[in-house]
Amino acid sequence: MDTDNRRFKKLFKIFFAWQEKKEEKWLREMSKEGWHLDNTSFLNYIFRKGEPKDMIYRLDFKIIRNENIDDYITLFEDVGWEYISRVGWWYYFRTEAKKGKSQELYSDNASRIRMYNSLRWLLIISCGPIVFNLPNLYGRVIKAIGVGIMDDPLAQVLILNFAFPLAIFLTLVLCLMVYGIIRISIVIKRIKSDIRE
Amino acid sequence: MNRIKKISPLTETTFYILISLLEPLHGYGIMQKVINLSKGRIHLGPGTLYGALGNLVGAGLIIPKGSRETNPRRKIYIITELGKELIKYEIHRLKEMTQNGENLLHEKGAVD
Numbered sequence: 274m275d276t277d278n279r280r281f282k283k284l285f286k287i288f289f290a291w292q293e294k295k296e297e298k299w300l301r302e303m304s305k306e307g308w309h310l311d312n313t314s315f316l317n318y319i320f321r322k323g324e325p326k327d328m329i330y331r332l333d334f335k336i337i338r339n340e341n342i343d344d345y346i347t348l349f350e351d352v353g354w355e356y357i358s359r360v361g362w363w364y365y366f367r368t369e370a371k372k373g374k375s376q377e378l379y380s381d382n383a384s385r386i387r388m389y390n391s392l393r394w395l396l397i398i399s400c401g402p403i404v405f406n407l408p409n410l411y412g413r414v415i416k417a418i419g420v421g422i423m424d425d426p427l428a429q430v431l432i433l434n435f436a437f438p439l440a441i442f443l444t445l446v447l448c449l450m451v452y453g454i455i456r457i458s459i460v461i462k463r464i465k466s467d468i469r470e
Numbered sequence: 471m472n473r474i475k476k477i478s479p480l481t482e483t484t485f486y487i488l489i490s491l492l493e494p495l496h497g498y499g500i501m502q503k504v505i506n507l508s509k510g511r512i513h514l515g516p517g518t519l520y521g522a523l524g525n526l527v528g529a530g531l532i533i534p535k536g537s538r539e540t541n542p543r544r545k546i547y548i549i550t551e552l553g554k555e556l557i558k559y560e561i562h563r564l565k566e567m568t569q570n571g572e573n574l575l576h577e578k579g580a581v582d
Contacts, residue, residue, distance in 0.1 A: 333517050344497075347543040349516040351498035378517035383481045387521055470481050 282308060282320045289449070290392060291456040293332040293363075300330040300367075313358045313365060327370040331378050334392045336362050354378075362395070382464050389464070393457045396450055403447045410440040473552070474559050477529055485560055486512060487522050488553055491532050496544040497523065523547060531556060 288296040300310055300318075305327055308320035331354070337345055346356045349366055353374070357365040370376070379385040417432040480488065490503040500523075501514050526532045531553035535546040549557075 335517075335520070343543045344545050345520055348497040348520055351544075352501060352516050354516060375513050375515065378515045380513060380515035380518045381481060381483045384483070384515070384518035384521050388517065470483075 280322045281311065282322070284318045284320065285316055286318060287316055289453060290334075290396065291453050291460070293334075297330045297332060301328060301370075304328040304330075304367075310357050310365065310367070313360050315360055328367045329370045329376045330365065330367045331376075333364045333366065333378050334362055334388055335364060336391060336395070349378075381470055382467055383470055386461055386464050389457055389461050393454055393461070396454050396457070400447060400450050400454075403443050403450075407440065407443055407447070410436055410443070414440055474556050477531070477556060478559055478563060480556070480560055483512065483514060483518060484522050484526070485557075487514070487519065488526065488531060488549060489557060491547050491549040491553070492557075494535050494546050494548045496546045498544070500547075526553070 286299075288299075303310065303320060305325055307323055307325040309323050309326070309328065310318060310330070311321040312319040333349075335345065346364075349356060354366040354368050357367060359365065366378070368374070368376070379388065413432055414437045417429045417436075486504045486507060487500055490500045490507070495503060497516075497519055501516075501519060504512050504514055523532070527534065527547075529552075530550060532547045532549050535548050
């Protein structure tokens with residue numbers, strides 16, 4: 274794969290969990306230019322050079338057991354969706370853009386809301402360990418900063434150089450996750466305001 | 471009966487999936503059947519169908535059938551007795567709904 278650089282292209286790009294529509298659009302644009310998604314891993318996209326084609330990409334978030342993945346993918350393939358790869362619980366599918374052909378994985382609002390709800394739950398649960406550890410971490414940092422109260426200078430250095438940046442980093446991650454939860458909640462609310470089922 | 475009342479009302483999609491499974495079918499078969507029954511009006515998305523099948527199994531309304539004769543990758547499902555009872559209950563509810571609609575339309579003179 275890495276031997277022929279002209280046929281493959283590897284890109285690093287960040288999309289957050291609540292930006293899957295943006296990601297789908299980007300992948301479609303790439304396909305129109307002849308770069309078709311070949312494989313994905315965390316934040317990495319490998320494209321294969323081919324004929325430019327209008328392809329619709331869809332990401333599905335689904336928490337399923339390994340033994341059910343075959344069954345799940347087969348169902349999508351049966352109705353014309355090509356499975357590309359997965360990143361965590363995100364599954365990447367594509368199909369050729371054609372008039373009159375359904376381009377959505379979800380055909381009613383109830384199931385659409387279910388998908389976003391499970392994504393939101395995952396984010397909420399993932400916040401848990403951070404929320405649990407932050408007070409302790411900040412407590413130590415404050416203690417260390419507190420005018421040399423600590424008897425052990427080495428411990429103070431360690432905490433200021435290690436625990437403090439870590440605390441800041443985790444706080445940022447937490448903010449990002451809370452932001453994501455809010456964004457997904459807005460999407461859910463918008464779908465719910467639709468009068469259709 | 472209480473259990474059924476708790477599950478009702480089904481969405482249109484779920485109702486169609488459930489009545490399709492009065493005969494054993496796999497996912498793709500269900501999609502085709504629902505398209506036929508609804509005269510092309512309802513095209514189930516694969517995400518919607520997969521999720522609905524999981525929920526229906528979880529609620530005990532359908533079960534995966536043991537035999538995987540044609541293709542081991544495709545699960546075949548069939549309705550349960552509870553599922554059949556729910557269908558009857560839903561039909562009753564939907565009849566009441568359409569009857570009320572028709573009656574009121576006539577009464578208020580909106581229909582000739």
